[in-house]
């Protein structure tokens with residue numbers, strides 16, 4: 001079973017504590033998605049290079065979600 005996942009918006013440098021149709025997002029991304037709804041076709045991928053490392057040197061990878069009118073890059077720490 002998965003422990004708590006910590007995700008952090010790389011665009012706004014905020015924790016992703018908000019909910020949205022495309023999953024957890026930061027409050028500012030949430031506002032953007034609310035005023036400019038996500039396109040019907042939403043895509044996502046993991047970037048190949050880690051975005052950061054934990055203090056015990058575990059890699060933290062970047063998950064990118066995007067559509068026609070938005071792009072959200074998140075650091076996902078599990």
Ligand SMILES: [Zn+2]
Pocket residue numbers: 009010011012013014025026027028029030
């Ligand atoms: Zn954000």
